[in-house]
Amino acid sequence: xxxxxxxxxxxxxxxxxxxxxxxxxxxxxxxxxxxxxxxxxxxxxxxxxxxxxxxxxxxxxxxxxxxxxxxxxxxxxxxxxxxxxxxxxxxxxxxxxxxxxxxxxxxxxxxxxxxxxxxxxxxxxxxxxxxxxxxxxxxxxxxxxxxxxxxxxxxxxxxxxxxxxxxxxxxxxxxxxxxxxxxxxxxxxxxxxxxxxxxxxxxxxxxxxx
Amino acid sequence: xxxxxxxxxxxxxxxxxxxxxxxxxxxxxxxxxxxxxxxxxxxxxxxxxxxxxxxxxxxxxxxxxxxxxxxxxxxxxxxxxxxxxxxxxxxxxxxxxxxxxxxxxxxxxxxxxxxxxxxxxxxxxxxxxxxxxxxxxxxxxxxxxxxxxxxxxxxxxxxxxxxxxxxxxxxxxxxxxxxxxxxxxxxxxxxxxxxxxxxxxxxxxxxxxxxxxxxxxxxxxxxxxxxxxxxxxxxxxxxxxxxxxxxxxxxxxxxxxxxxxxxx
Numbered sequence: 324x325x326x327x328x329x330x331x332x333x334x335x336x337x338x339x340x341x342x343x344x345x346x347x348x349x350x351x352x353x354x355x356x357x358x359x360x361x362x363x364x365x366x367x368x369x370x371x372x373x374x375x376x377x378x379x380x381x382x383x384x385x386x387x388x389x390x391x392x393x394x395x396x397x398x399x400x401x402x403x404x405x406x407x408x409x410x411x412x413x414x415x416x417x418x419x420x421x422x423x424x425x426x427x428x429x430x431x432x433x434x435x436x437x438x439x440x441x442x443x444x445x446x447x448x449x450x451x452x453x454x455x456x457x458x459x460x461x462x463x464x465x466x467x468x469x470x471x472x473x474x475x476x477x478x479x480x481x482x483x484x485x486x487x488x489x490x491x492x493x494x495x496x497x498x499x500x501x502x503x504x505x506x507x508x509x510x511x512x513x514x515x516x517x518x519x520x521x522x523x524x525x526x527x528x529x530x531x532x533x
Numbered sequence: 534x535x536x537x538x539x540x541x542x543x544x545x546x547x548x549x550x551x552x553x554x555x556x557x558x559x560x561x562x563x564x565x566x567x568x569x570x571x572x573x574x575x576x577x578x579x580x581x582x583x584x585x586x587x588x589x590x591x592x593x594x595x596x597x598x599x600x601x602x603x604x605x606x607x608x609x610x611x612x613x614x615x616x617x618x619x620x621x622x623x624x625x626x627x628x629x630x631x632x633x634x635x636x637x638x639x640x641x642x643x644x645x646x647x648x649x650x651x652x653x654x655x656x657x658x659x660x661x662x663x664x665x666x667x668x669x670x671x672x673x674x675x676x677x678x679x680x681x682x683x684x685x686x687x688x689x690x691x692x693x694x695x696x697x698x699x700x701x702x703x704x705x706x707x708x709x710x711x712x713x714x715x716x717x718x719x720x721x722x723x724x725x726x727x728x729x730x731x732x733x734x735x736x737x738x739x740x741x742x743x744x745x746x747x748x749x750x751x752x753x754x755x756x757x758x759x760x761x762x763x764x765x766x767x768x769x770x771x772x773x774x775x776x777x778x779x780x781x782x783x784x785x786x787x788x789x790x791x792x793x794x795x796x797x
Contacts, residue, residue, distance in 0.1 A: 402544030403749035409758075412747070414758050418738065424560040424614075450753065515746060 324358045335483055350518070356519035356525055357508045359444040365505035368392070368497065369468035373432065373458035376445030381458055382466075383430075386488045390428045391526045392500040396469055396477060398435035399447040405431075406451075412497070413452040415519040420513030426527045427501070429455045433492045434465060472498055472506060477512070539592065539684040540604030544749045546774040547597070554685065555594045556714050559756060563587060564709040566628060573636045575629075589621040594688060606755075607734070608766035610678075614691050615768070618665075619775045622695025631705035640707065652704040654711060654719045657697055664694035669730035669793035675743045699724055702779065713787030720780045723775045731772070734765025 332441035353361040368384050375381040381425040393412060397405035402483045409431065416424050433450050439447075448457035460468070469476050495512035499522070508526065510518075534555035535541075570578050591617045592598060602610040629637070638645035652657055667673060668690050677683030701711050701719055711719060733741055740746035745764075746757045 403542070406750050406753060407747055410756050412749070414756060415739075513747060515743060520739060 327334060333444075336394045351507070353508070355507070355524045355529070357511045359427075359499060359508040359514065359522055361508050362506065367438050368506070369394075369471045370502060371460065371464050371468050371471075373468075374441070374462045376440055376441050376457035377446060377454065377475070381456070384486055387428055387430070387500070387503065388500055391426055391465055391502055392428045393497050393527075394430050394472065394500065394506070395497045396432045396434050396465075396474060398433050398491045398493065398495065399439050399443055400435065400488060400490070401493075403495075406511075408495075408497060408512065408514075409448075409451040409455065411516050413513070414454070415516050415523065416447070416452065416454075419520070419523060422455070423527050427523060430458060431455060432460070432465065433468075434456045435479070436460065436465070436493045437461065460481050469494070474498075499525055501527055505532055535681055537681040537685045537688075538596070538599035539681040540679045540744055540748065542604070542749070544668070545601075545605050547620060550596045550600060552595060552599060554681070555591070555599065556733070558594075559591060561638040562590070569633065573633050575633050577630055578731040579628050579630055580750040582624045586621050586624035586628055589624065590618055592601045593617055593621065595740045596616070598599075602750065603678055604744070605751050607742055607761045608767055610674075610745070611764040611768045611772075613688070614668075615772050617688065617691040618695035618698060622692055625698055626696060626703045634705045638708070645708065648700070648704065648708050649710065650695065650708045652708050654700045654701055654715060654722070657701040657719065658722050658726075661694050661723060664690050665727050666730065669739045671743070678744050690698065691755065695703075702783065716783045716787075717780050720776045720783065724776050727772060728769060731765045731769035733766070734761050736765075737761075761773060 334401060350358055352358060355361050368387065371382075373381045373383060395408060399405070401471070404465070409429070412429055416427060416429070429452070431444075433444055439457075441459065444457040444459060447504050448455045466476050475495065476495040477491050480490040480492065483489050497510040497514070498506045499508040500506045500509065507529070508522065510522075535550070535552060538552055565580050566583055580650070595612050598613065600607060602613040634648070639650050646767075651660070667678075668687050674687070677687050701724070702716055740761045742761060745761055748757070750757075
């Protein structure tokens with residue numbers, strides 16, 4: 324009886340855990356075959372000229388033409404979402420073949436230009452990957468760019484912490500543009516590396532004849 | 534206020550946080566041990582062993598280790614696992630002297646039969662390994678650590694797993710079932726199954742735990758991938774060490790006893 328109890332109880336726990344594990348693995352693909360959420364209507368690229376972290380002008384549409392572009396609005400003092408998103412994308416790209424890496428641009432646009440000076444932005448973005456691009460612009464351009472890609476505009480918190488710092492509420496979504504320049508898939512916070520690993524090659528291959 | 538450390542998803546900070554559940558548990562444990570010793574009139578009170586267990590629990594479950602392990606770093610979570618199973622649990626078992634165990638489970642009693650049963654190699658290994666595997670399943674960890682009750686259950690499960698693991702080695706005379714070579718084989722056996730989650734952490738292409746992959750970073754220079762790989766390495770490399778040391782101690786004591794008997 325005792326041995327039976329000893330075997331049955333933990334085994335039941337293990338089975339339940341295994342069932343839970345399988346349940347967690349069931350992830351739904353979008354109609355286009357992505358783990359990210361496909362937009363019902365693709366969005367256009369923000370047709371503005373930003374400034375890159377070296378101080379050079381960055382006409383977004385021209386500079387990203389023909390590439391899969393991951394666009395993310397955030398800020399370098401962000402304590403959670405921004406570093407996790409960028410670190411996960413960097414970790415995945417690092418393991419993907421060179422031809423995929425070459426075809427993907429990761430662009431981080433600051434929503435806190437007051438604190439994110441060019442040097443701060445450059446140091447922070449390159450800390451994730453030397454290939455990542457950090458961009459800044461005036462407040463008006465940033466607001467217009469976010470509106471153009473249908474994101475809620477970032478907003479600075481009115482409350483300051485003990486050190487005088489502040490948070491910036493911003494969209495936690497990465498927009499993925501396929502090579503035709505259309506933003507088709509969005510990735511909310513919570514997107515995992517295995518999802519990126521599946522979707523990035525699919526985004527690169529999108530629109531290519533089989 | 535949180536009564537037990539659990540993942541909150543909030544950015545990490547070094548502000549001290551009070552977890553009343555941890556302190557209540559420690560108070561109850563201390564009181565129970567003290568009263569048990571008085572009621573049973575122990576011949577000696579293994580204070581040092583109890584102090585190791587008590588301080589080990591405090592350091593493992595309380596801020597900052599408890600908070601870091603519950604919601605931020607898989608490597609710290611693994612250190613908690615190792616501390617609870619390999620340090621706190623055996624120290625707790627040793628904090629009750631042999632005559633205390635005899636009074637807790639008088640010969641022929643149902644309790645004695647139960648303790649005798651669990652002093653066997655197979656029940657010990659089965660119970661320990663099943664608890665270890667279950668509590669390291671990604672879906673279990675991801676779900677449990679986000680609630681205080683779940684996080685508490687994982688911590689207690691590790692403590693119980695450690696007791697299962699060490700009981701066949703530390704059971705007092707009258708309850709012990711394994712000989713020297715049985716104990717050595719048993720300890721070797723205990724190193725095998727935890728290799729599975731450890732290797733999954735080290736060699737998986739992508740982080741196996743959603744919780745730690747998406748947790749706010751404690752340091753920008755320590756990525757989730759590095760953290761989870763480190764957790765696997767710690768679990769295997771550091772986790773095996775006490776078991777190998779215990780094997781050596783069992784062997785040394787066994788051969789010393791045999792030499793003593795041969796001389797007598």
